[in-house]
Amino acid sequence: MSIKKTDYSLYLVTDRSLVPEGKTFLGQIERALEGGVTLVQLREKDTETGPFIDFAYKVKELTRKYGVPLIINDRLDVAQAVDAEGVHIGQDDMPLVQARQILGPKKIIGVSCNTAEEAFIAIRDGADYLGIGAVWFTSTKKNIKKPLEIEGLKGILKSMETNPIPTVAIGGIGASNACKLIEESDTGNIHLDGLAIVSAIMAAEDPKVACEELSTLIRKSLAVVGVKANDTVEDALKYAVQATKNIKTMTPMVHHITNYVVINDNANATLAVGASPIMSTNRQELKELAAVNGAMLLNMGTLNDVDTMILAAQENARNKNPVVLDPVGCGATTFRRETMQRFLTECDLTVIKGNAGEILSLAGLGGKSRGVDSIGNDNEQVMVDAVKLLAKQNNCVIGLTGATDYISDGVRVFAIENGDALLPMITGSGCMVSSVVACYAAANRDDYLLATVAGILTVTIASEIAAAREYVNGPGTFRAALIDELYNLTSSPELIMQKAKLRVI
Numbered sequence: 157m158s159i160k161k162t163d164y165s166l167y168l169v170t171d172r173s174l175v176p177e178g179k180t181f182l183g184q185i186e187r188a189l190e191g192g193v194t195l196v197q198l199r200e201k202d203t204e205t206g207p208f209i210d211f212a213y214k215v216k217e218l219t220r221k222y223g224v225p226l227i228i229n230d231r232l233d234v235a236q237a238v239d240a241e242g243v244h245i246g247q248d249d250m251p252l253v254q255a256r257q258i259l260g261p262k263k264i265i266g267v268s269c270n271t272a273e274e275a276f277i278a279i280r281d282g283a284d285y286l287g288i289g290a291v292w293f294t295s296t297k298k299n300i301k302k303p304l305e306i307e308g309l310k311g312i313l314k315s316m317e318t319n320p321i322p323t324v325a326i327g328g329i330g331a332s333n334a335c336k337l338i339e340e341s342d343t344g345n346i347h348l349d350g351l352a353i354v355s356a357i358m359a360a361e362d363p364k365v366a367c368e369e370l371s372t373l374i375r376k377s378l379a380v381v382g383v384k385a386n387d388t389v390e391d392a393l394k395y396a397v398q399a400t401k402n403i404k405t406m407t408p409m410v411h412h413i414t415n416y417v418v419i420n421d422n423a424n425a426t427l428a429v430g431a432s433p434i435m436s437t438n439r440q441e442l443k444e445l446a447a448v449n450g451a452m453l454l455n456m457g458t459l460n461d462v463d464t465m466i467l468a469a470q471e472n473a474r475n476k477n478p479v480v481l482d483p484v485g486c487g488a489t490t491f492r493r494e495t496m497q498r499f500l501t502e503c504d505l506t507v508i509k510g511n512a513g514e515i516l517s518l519a520g521l522g523g524k525s526r527g528v529d530s531i532g533n534d535n536e537q538v539m540v541d542a543v544k545l546l547a548k549q550n551n552c553v554i555g556l557t558g559a560t561d562y563i564s565d566g567v568r569v570f571a572i573e574n575g576d577a578l579l580p581m582i583t584g585s586g587c588m589v590s591s592v593v594a595c596y597a598a599a600n601r602d603d604y605l606l607a608t609v610a611g612i613l614t615v616t617i618a619s620e621i622a623a624a625r626e627y628v629n630g631p632g633t634f635r636a637a638l639i640d641e642l643y644n645l646t647s648s649p650e651l652i653m654q655k656a657k658l659r660v661i
């Protein structure tokens with residue numbers, strides 16, 4: 157179960173020996189990132205541990221800046237030392253089962269495979285992706301006996317059809333053969349997710365130019381074989397209907413540490429959608445609560461005991477419960493800014509759901525968080541860039557709510573146009589959205605992006621139905637009607653399909 161979809165399309169594998177004269181290793185990597193590399197594997201075959209870790213830290217700084225995962229070749233200790241996003245292991249490296257035990261479920265583990273049997277074993281043992289090669293002879297790796305060529309690669313892909321995981325091909329790949337490789341290895345049922353490339357990027361005079369060209373070619377061919385950069389609106393809506401039913405059948409517990417103002421409304425909204433709220437702020441029972449299958453909702457509106465909130469997040473993450481953070485007023489004061497940084501660095505957050513002001517301020521995009529009310533920014537591109545980058549940087553789903561809501565996991569972006577003008581007239585309606593998102597995440601762990609979209613759709617559509625009720629003539633009656641309609645809508649979730657104003661971006 158992955159937290160988010162990793163973009164494997166243009167996968168850089170480093171090799172310091174290929175850096176042209178007059179260029180630096182880190183400089184080449186940064187230019188490649190500027191050019192659109194989506195994943196970086198640091199591959200150091202002859203570097204001592206100390207200097208390896210040193211380089212890894214420097215590369216991590218770069219990959220973080222560009223919101224791209226860093227994978228360390230072979231060395232789990234180095235990956236752990238720098239908290240890289242994953243490792244790549246070869247057939248003679250540490251076995252996958254042990255690597256998984258050491259790194260846990262959240263790290264990406266890729267495995268090099270040269271045969272269908274190796275692929276079968278790696279998938280069985282829980283690899284996140286496969287690097288299949290060598291497709292062609294290459295001077296970068298000298299000991300290639302017999303290259304797979306496109307037919308051999310296609311045979312391995314075919315063998316994975318009943319149990320597919322993401323794949324990249326490697327070995328002798330460049331701009332001249334990238335399209336042919338992706339399009340001709342497509343089995344009709346399964347295709348490559350990306351290309352792993354060493355020399356065509358590391359040895360390039362300007363890796364940015366090389367990567368822009370490669371990226372364009374790869375995207376074009378992935379479109380030909382039918383990769384969808386996004387789920388469609390229809391996929392997301394079907395998901396929302398089923399996700400709603402899942403809450404009702406599972407009645408997951410959602411533990412809230414929320415603010416004084418909204419606590420009662422949050423608990424009622426949680427009940428209305430079919431989950432079970434517990435509003436404890438007590439440190440003594442945190443561990444026991446986290447051991448129950450469910451979700452954790454943290455709301456920064458009242459920040460009395462930050463340490464307890466962080467401990468709660470950590471305990472839930474340890475138990476694989478999703479953790480949803482509502483960063484109320486996160487840019488408003490120094491204390492809130494510092495606390496937000498602690499949440500980002502000390503916790504493993506699943507979803508951050510804030511208003512436009514909060515999310516833009518988090519993204520450092522000039523948004524201000526004034527008190528707790530939202531100041532938006534009308535420029536859609538700014539919003540889209542902010543949610544996408546923050547999602548990548550923090551490896552979580554970002555939901556930005558406002559007149560239009562934007563939701564991203566760093567790869568996919570959705571926009572929602574539902575909602576009613578009365579929604580911002582009641583205090584804590586944004587907090588209610590976060591609460592409901594936590595309910596959806598608790599019961600729908602296979603895709604937190606679509607779960608978040610579903611949660612926001614549910615509240616915004618319910619708000620439209622509530623506002624249209626005859627007796628609703630202001631914020632007070634609206635507030636009561638909203639709880640009713642949350643209950644009604646989630647009891648007949650097919651209505652979500654009809655009412656949703658959802659866009660894929």
Ligand code: 3NM
Pocket residue numbers: 169268287288289290291293294295296297326327328329352353354355356
């Ligand atoms: N692994 P280039 S081939 C690092 O077959 C590596 O597993 C391979 O380099 C495998 O992109 C290879 O320069 C080198 O051809 C690929």
Ligand code: MG
Pocket residue numbers: 229230245246247249
């Ligand atoms: Mg290796």
